[in-house]
Each structure stands twice: as C-alpha cells, then as structure tokens.
Amino acid sequence: MNISHVIAGLTAILGVDGVTADPERMAAYLNEPRKRFHVPAVAVARPGSVAEVQALCRWANENRVPLIPQGGNTGLVGAQVPVRGDEVIVSLQRLDKVREVNAAGGHMTLEAGVILQHAHEVAEAAGAMFPLWIASQGSARIGGVLSSNAGGVQVLAFGNARELCLGVEAVLADGRLYQGLNALKKDNTGYDLKDLLIGAEGTLGIITAATLKLFPKPQAHETALCSVAGPEQALELFYLMRERTGSRLTAFELMPRFGIDLQLKHGMLARDPTAGPSPWYALIEVNRMRGGISGALEAGLEEALERGIITDANVAQAETERAQMWAAREQMSDVQSREGASIKHDISVPVAAVPRLIAEGSAAVERVIPGIRPCPFGHLGDGNIHFNFTQPAGADAKAFMARETDVNAAIYEIIGRLGGSVSAEHGIGQLKTALLTKVKDPIALEMMRAVKLALDPNGILNPGKLLG
Ligand SMILES: Cc1cc2nc3c(=O)[nH]c(=O)nc-3n(C[C@H](O)[C@H](O)[C@H](O)COP(=O)(O)OP(=O)(O)OC[C@H]3O[C@@H](n4cnc5c(N)ncnc54)[C@H](O)[C@@H]3O)c2cc1C
Structure with a gap:
C-alpha cells in the first residue's frame, strides 16, 4: 500500500486530528533517548478509544500495514521506533483514563496511556502506593512500562512490572479485544496470557488497559x-x-x-x-x-x-x-554522556556472581581498550548491573564507539559463563535482536516464534523487533 493510501486509511478511522504525517510533528515520536535509531515512520496514529484501536488493527491487518505501539517513547532498545521505514507508530497517549481505584482491595485499573508518575499520584491520593520507580517515570506510560516489563529500584521488594500486574486488556493484531482485566491474586485457569503480553514489546497485541497492584504506603x-x-x-x-x-x-x-x-x-x-x-x-x-x-x-x-x-x-x-x-x-x-562516548550494557547475573562479573568484566574490557573507564552501577540486590564504560580520557569518541562490538563480546562471554541474561530490564527491541538469536535457547526461540505466529500471523505488530 502506498503512503497516501495508508494516510487516507488511517484518517478514515481516526479523523484528521488522529493522524499526522508531518515530519516536524512526528519528531517527538521518533527521537528516542539513546539517539541511536533514525529510521522514519509513514505516520503517527493517535487513537482516542479502545474501539478506535480495534478498528485500526483490523484495517492494518487486512492491508498488511505494520504498526508500532508506543507509550512515552522512553525505551532504550529502539523497540518503540521504526526499523524498516514503512511502519505506522500507534501512540496510546490519548488512552489515559483512570478506570478504577480500590486502595483497600489493593488494585487500580488504568488505561495504557496513563503516565507512570500520574499512576503514583493516583495511588497516593487514595492512600496507597504503586511501587514501580524508574528515572523515566515522568514520561513512561503504563502500556510501555508493561510491554517492556520495566524494573527499576524497588524490584527487590515488589518485583518488576510483570509481578505488579493482575490483568490486562489488549487489542490483538486482527482487532479482537482480549478482556483480561481482573483483580484476582489467584487464577489457575490455564496459560497466563497476561504474562505473554507483558514484556512482549508490542509484538503480540496492543495493551489498552491494565489492573495493577496497590500496596500500603510506608510511613x-x-x-x-x-x-x-x-x-x-x-x-x-x-x-x-x-x-x-x-x-x-x-x-x-x-x-x-x-x-x-x-x-x-x-x-x-x-x-x-x-x-x-x-x-x-x-x-x-x-x-x-x-x-x-x-x-x-x-x-x-x-x-x-x-x-x-x-x-x-x-x-x-x-x-x-x-x-x-x-x-x-x-x-x-546521564553523566556519562557529558564525559564523552560510552558503551552500555543492561545485564543480570545471579546476585552472588555480581562481584565476579564486575571484576572479570572490567579486566576483560581493559584488555580490549586500555584506559577505558568502567562505570558499573545499579541494582545489586537484583543481580542487575548497568555495566557501562566511558571512553578513555581524551580519546576520539568515534574511534571508541567503533570498538563497541568487541567490548560487547567481552561482556557477553562472561554473562554466558556466569549464567546471566543479556537484557535484565530494558528488553531486546531492535538493539539486541541478533544477539538474542545467538544466546537464547533454540527451543525457547521456537516456542516464542510459534506464539508470535499464532497471535499475529501476518506479522503486522512491531515487525523486526524482539524476534527480528
Ligand atoms: C532516563 C531513563 C531511565 C530509565 N530507567 C529504567 C529503569 O530503571 N528500569 C527499566 O526497566 N527501564 C528504564 N528505562 C527504560 C524505559 O523508560 C522503560 O522501558 C519504560 O518502561 C518504557 O515505557 P514507555 O511508555 O516510554 O514505552 P515506549 O518506549 O513507548 O515503548 C516501549 C516498548 O513497549 C511497546 N509498547 C508501548 N506501549 C504499548 C502498548 N500500549 N501496548 C503494547 N506495546 C506497547 C513499544 O512498542 C516498545 O516495544 C529508562 C529510560 C530512561 C530514558
């Protein structure tokens, strides 16, 4: 389908105000935090209701138009921005209603476009706490937080986004609505479909709302x-x-x-x-x-x-x-970008192996680039270290970044030996798709591909991400 037909199709569903193809207005949806990915989109669609998301998916599926769900555009692995150039970004920002808050019952139901910070405020106003804290919480939105299974600084006590979610509502690739909202702590009725959609990086469905756990507020x-x-x-x-x-x-x-x-x-x-x-x-x-x-x-x-x-x-x-x-x-x-170029890794190992990871990783990378400045920090209690390296003082940034693959190889070799993960909390996106196929168990990859094929047979949801 050519660009003008795509825009005409989108406009017929969402109206002129719900679609933009103007490069200046699209910039906010395309410029991602790491400034690594620069592929343009055909348009940005901004549905204002669940019914509009359904109509959009139905139309895209019939016409094989690729869709990228997007929340706050704070993702760090390029999962929320184009990789091919023929995609339409579907911003969930307008779906931002608070549907229900039940502090005593320990849950609230929010639409996907609610900003995480607002979710905190809503919980607090009800005398409760929603304990998912990340530095991007002023922009990240509930749908994105769940789809990237975000972690943050309180995972130690409360778990990551997956553990904080009781149920989701999501539009499938063909427009059908999965109504999985519930406030059940226990539900043993088969496969956990919510857990498939969480962390799926928008490749299996578009989350439109979620029921989240609330906790008593500490004094x-x-x-x-x-x-x-x-x-x-x-x-x-x-x-x-x-x-x-x-x-x-x-x-x-x-x-x-x-x-x-x-x-x-x-x-x-x-x-x-x-x-x-x-x-x-x-x-x-x-x-x-x-x-x-x-x-x-x-x-x-x-x-x-x-x-x-x-x-x-x-x-x-x-x-x-x-x-x-x-x-x-x-x-x-943030400070590392002020000091020059840096090579970053979001990785995890068993908690007891963190000291070995840091010692062996720093030594291995020093052998690759003498003078490199390690800056490992983060969630020791979760075994999740942001193992970042700043360029040697006074080095040429471009020449330094040209060695990124060698530095990555040194780190991922250690991760493999220590039984760790190449992505602890930021996900795979387009940054680590090739890496995933190398390090993930082949049977696990086959199972993931089978799920993708079953739920999105035409591959319209976030193609090129996660599984490539
Ligand atoms: C300064 C900074 C600090 C950060 N700190 C942390 C941290 O501590 N821990 C952590 O885990 N992450 C962190 N992140 C990464 C990022 O903020 C999180 O991944 C966040 O959860 C993404 O939310 P978002 O709304 O911006 O999603 P987006 O970036 O818009 O999208 C992320 C993924 O979710 C998909 N998606 C978005 N909305 C939907 C939806 N409604 N339905 C289906 N799929 C959807 C997208 O397609 C994409 O695959 C940080 C980022 C920044 C910039």
Missing part, C-alpha cells in the same frame, strides 16, 4: 549511602541487611566513586552526598510502616561497621538528603 523511609571497599563488601552488606530487615529492604544499589566524581565535575550534584571518598558505595533504603519499629537500618549499619563490611555511612536525616542520595544514583547514566 517513612530509612535511607543510607554506605562506603564500601568493593563489590564483594557490598554483597556482604546486602546479605546482612536482607537478614536484618527482610521484605522492608526495598532498594540496594551499587555505585562507583568514579560516577560520583563525574557528577561533581559536571555540576550535576550541588554537594557530595557520600560520607567521604571511597572506591564504591551502596545506597540502601528500608521502608517503615505505620506502627513499625524504627532504626532497623542504623542497627544493621552499626553491625556492618563493627564487622568491617563498611568503612563509613551517611544516613539521610531529612527528605532533602534522601533526594540528593537518589539523585546521585539516578544521574549515573
């Missing part, structure tokens, strides 16, 4: 930034704090001094939030519920200090201090 947070000699000590601290605080331990993040120094150098931190220079830090947060006993964090830290696991710690005394500690963590990735 307070106890937060500390601890100085540790290395990842080994950080792991020991994690084990200790988990034992002392159990499920109240909501975050355990690892950061290297290098990343703090960069933030100070580039003016991203007003002051150093740490207790002083140390090669590594662990950012720990423990929730306190109403009537709960305070001081569990400090008691654990005292023991850690006595046993020589930590060398020092800053415990946040006010919300502003807590915010500064979290800013230092959230800005870790």
